[in-house]
Amino acid sequence: MARDARTREARRDALAESALTTLGTLGYARTSLREIAANSEFSHGVVHYYFRDKTELITYCVRYYKARCVHRYDAVVDDSRTADGLLAAFADKLVETLVDEAPMHRLWYDLRTTSMFEEALRADVVAIDASLQDMVWRVVSRYAELAGRELVVSPGVAYAMLDGVFERALLRHLAGEAGALDELRGAVLGALPLLLHAG
Amino acid sequence: MARDARTREARRDALAESALTTLGTLGYARTSLREIAANSEFSHGVVHYYFRDKTELITYCVRYYKARCVHRYDAVVDDSRTADGLLAAFADKLVETLVDEAPMHRLWYDLRTTSMFEEALRADVVAIDASLQDMVWRVVSRYAELAGRELVVSPGVAYAMLDGVFERALLRHLAGEAGALDELRGAVLGALPLLLHAG
DNA sequence: CCAGAGTCTTGACACTCGTCAAGACTTCGG
DNA sequence: CCGAAGTCTTGACGAGTGTCAAGACTCTGG
Incomplete structure (x- = not known):
């Protein structure tokens, strides 16, 4: 019989989860539906039972991804009581998420860059980019x-500058450069004050 | 008979040229050797006559690309006589190159992001990144x-911040946002002075 | 308990890819 | 002008891709 719509949504989320894992490991271009299925508990055919085609799966993944990352620093904002305290907490949190979720971050940069070539991704990427800017x-x-x-x-501009610093740190971190994390922290601690009016 | 080594190098450059055009149009992942050949005056088999495999061609392209772009702003540096003049000339030149060579720029970002997943590209990307930082x-x-x-x-940090601003402008420009170019110019004019010591 | 709807697997399809081998074409020394 | 070395084209191969159809399995309502 017709399965609960909630269960169906759970299946889609499970596939999205496996897809994100695979995408974070292999990158957008080298991720195949068979590989996604292999990283899940299903076989490769089931993808087309829950998603019309690959594009719909990827798009679903992108939105799924966005939902859980755009509030990553809200606690830092809410809990800090001084400017210096917020600055330090933010820098630490940036370093932490860079390390803990490096595959997800490089996936995001991969998707954003790919959207420069594939128009199908562009709308979603622009929307996420705006959310990150707000964040x-x-x-x-x-x-x-x-x-x-x-x-x-x-x-x-604030977002672009910080994002540039973060992307560079991620690249160096993935390349195995030991100083990347400290440079990120130092760069943020040094850069944010520059954005304040001197007076 | 054995063709002049110079001619052979010219063939490799011609193929690299076609490859860069194709890469700038389709992106790294969707560029095939057949498509590169189709954009040249040769057939698809000739690639393996001049390059061992696809990786060697791409690597050659990347170095070829680098050689002609890392001195893009040297004239600005040499010709400017005042800080404000240099700043304005630099901002204008950034906008100009973003428009005129948008495919090449998005290719660079594509390669850099891809190097986060494919180690074969990493060494060359890191070298180019260092050259751009020097620039x-x-x-x-x-x-x-x-x-x-x-x-x-x-x-x-200076490179990362400017690069972040440029990458964002490129993305918005390619997405058809009309204000992207003016925002880039304004961002550069506003941001560079922030990097100077207040005293 | 069983028929049928829902779910999932299996295997095939048409296609594209990098690679390579066989041979045709081109060029030039003798 | 001929033969050989160099250059290029053609066609094929195996692997991998997204997609889909046919059927097996599972679960539930009657």
């Missing part, structure tokens, strides 16, 4: 508020 | 010199 802006603007000073950059 | 540092340090002030960021 960063919550941190940065709270930081300015605690410091009692104005910000001299727009949300987009 | 940016030549601009930034000359800017500080002309301004008569010290820089408060390391070469790595």
